[in-house]
Amino acid sequence: MWMAAASALACTTTGVLAYGVRGRSSSLIAPSVCQGSADRRAIALTFDDGPSPATPRLLEILEKYGVKATFFECGVNVRRLPQIARAVSDAGHEIGNHTDTHRMLSLRSTDVIRREMSRAQDAIRDTTGFTATLFRAPYGVRWFGMRQAQRELGLTGVMWTAIGLDWKLDGAAVSRRLLRSVKNGAILCLHDGRGISTQPDVTSTIEAVRTMVPFLLDQGFRLETVSQLLCPTI
Numbered sequence: 001m002w003m004a005a006a007s008a009l010a011c012t013t014t015g016v017l018a019y020g021v022r023g024r025s026s027s028l029i030a031p032s033v034c035q036g037s038a039d040r041r042a043i044a045l046t047f048d049d050g051p052s053p054a055t056p057r058l059l060e061i062l063e064k065y066g067v068k069a070t071f072f073e074c075g076v077n078v079r080r081l082p083q084i085a086r087a088v089s090d091a092g093h094e095i096g097n098h099t100d101t102h103r104m105l106s107l108r109s110t111d112v113i114r115r116e117m118s119r120a121q122d123a124i125r126d127t128t129g130f131t132a133t134l135f136r137a138p139y140g141v142r143w144f145g146m147r148q149a150q151r152e153l154g155l156t157g158v159m160w161t162a163i164g165l166d167w168k169l170d171g172a173a174v175s176r177r178l179l180r181s182v183k184n185g186a187i188l189c190l191h192d193g194r195g196i197s198t199q200p201d202v203t204s205t206i207e208a209v210r211t212m213v214p215f216l217l218d219q220g221f222r223l224e225t226v227s228q229l230l231c232p233t234i
């Protein structure tokens, strides 16, 4: 009997841990948000894993429609492409911290986690002059030590309402998938890079954004940075 109870407890514990590590609405291990207020017809487009050589193509589309987005950048990519990181910031988009080398941080020590986050913070600030206040964990995986590092660096964790799977779906499928989930306050996750790859193929991302932005504007949505979405007075 006690073995069945112990087994059930172990299952429950494992389930809670899995939710804490990967659950997009979980704040068990490190606090994070996954959507803004349902009271305003506004959403946030977010792009992870940049900057990349393809980022300027996205900036052109966003500029054409006069909308702002949030780019969660990796420190390694920022140091490799500083002009593009500056172009993102100069265009009025928000830059968030996506760690230095895009490592999966589960099972890593507190020191490794802090170093990954602080190096990216330094790279973004030294390159663009902007101090990031938002953080997105690589692969959406939170781990012990992240909560403290977020607090020390003044970072709010940001997950997503819907993710495009743009690293494996074509542009039309990405667009359909995200538009199905759009609602007031949604935070949509796309990628203008692929980890720290130097020549990522982000064709599907660009195609999806080209379709989605005019559609969303037609539907009356404002496209805002994550900070604007979370705090409309900014």
Ligand SMILES: [Zn+2]
Pocket: 048, 049, 098, 102, 137, 138, 139, 195
């Ligand atoms: Zn990523």
